[in-house]
Amino acid sequence: MKSITFYKYQGTGNDFVVIDDRKETFDIEDYHLVHRLCDRRFGVGADGLILIRNHEAYDFEMVYFNADGHVGSMCGNGGRCAVQFAKFLDIFDKQTTFWAADGLHEAFIEDELVHLKMNAPKEIEEGDDYFFMDTGSPHYVSFKDDIGQYNMYAEGRKIRYNDRFKEEGTNVNFVERRADGLKVRTYERGVEDETFSCGTGVTACVIAAGLQGAESPVAVEVEGGDLMVSFDKKDDNSFDNVYLIGPAVQVFEGKINV
Numbered sequence: 001m002k003s004i005t006f007y008k009y010q011g012t013g014n015d016f017v018v019i020d021d022r023k024e025t026f027d028i029e030d031y032h033l034v035h036r037l038c039d040r041r042f043g044v045g046a047d048g049l050i051l052i053r054n055h056e057a058y059d060f061e062m063v064y065f066n067a068d069g070h071v072g073s074m075c076g077n078g079g080r081c082a083v084q085f086a087k088f089l090d091i092f093d094k095q096t097t098f099w100a101a102d103g104l105h106e107a108f109i110e111d112e113l114v115h116l117k118m119n120a121p122k123e124i125e126e127g128d129d130y131f132f133m134d135t136g137s138p139h140y141v142s143f144k145d146d147i148g149q150y151n152m153y154a155e156g157r158k159i160r161y162n163d164r165f166k167e168e169g170t171n172v173n174f175v176e177r178r179a180d181g182l183k184v185r186t187y188e189r190g191v192e193d194e195t196f197s198c199g200t201g202v203t204a205c206v207i208a209a210g211l212q213g214a215e216s217p218v219a220v221e222v223e224g225g226d227l228m229v230s231f232d233k234k235d236d237n238s239f240d241n242v243y244l245i246g247p248a249v250q251v252f253e254g255k256i257n258v
Contacts, residue, residue, distance in 0.1 A: 008251040011077035013196025013224020021051040035069035061099045066190025074102040074136025076199015080114040083107045084248035102136040120239040131208040139204035152194035156187020181219030196224030
């Protein structure tokens with residue numbers, strides 16, 4: 001039996017087990033260990049697990065796992081928590097660059113908010129009542145009325161497991177327009193349920209709103225709090241300088257025997 005030191009972080013209710021693995025002692029092939037640590041009854045409990053590792057070209061590398069134990073794609077709120085943790089570890093001072101599943105990211109912290117530069121989608125599919133894009137993770141976005149009444153588990157699963165998406169999966173976002181911005185609810189693959197917040201999902205929703213005329217920055221209410229996304233929209237309807245902005249908080253530190 002060995003002991004693992006971990007930190008618990010949350011970004012607008014999206015919570016993560018975060019581990020300093022710069023010595024690379026964590027077995028990233030141990031699916032069962034990751035799943036156990038994320039289990040809310042038998043482990044620490046989290047939407048995902050993040051390892052901070054050294055990188056030869058950048059300040060650090062973020063390795064992200066979904067709660068089901070598998071290595072995941074980019075996680076926006078997880079990225080903001082990773083940045084806050086790296087700052088806690090004195091890996092950087094004011095600005096940072098790091099490597100994640102979808103490539104290079106830049107970030108800085110200002111007024112206790114983490115500003116994380118997201119990779120804008122290269123292609124955006126627009127259907128009759130939806131948008132589909134990859135903002136580091138694949139996202140289905142649909143604008144609806146009164147999303148507070150939605151059964152996100154049931155409605156999200158219908159899309160996530162439909163004939164098109166059931167093999168690789170997709171995250172599903174329902175968006176409600178408001179006078180002061182957007183309200184977003186997200187069903188996340190890998191968690192296989194609604195989460196309190198999804199950073200890549202919020203980014204996708206704001207980009208979809210930007211295609212419909214929304215101006216930067218856009219305030220977004222999620223189940224776990226408030227986020228903001230800023231962007232530059234180009235004449236060809238592509239996007240650049242997309243920043244996900246919001247809090248990332250260390251909740252506690254602990255040790256667990258495994």
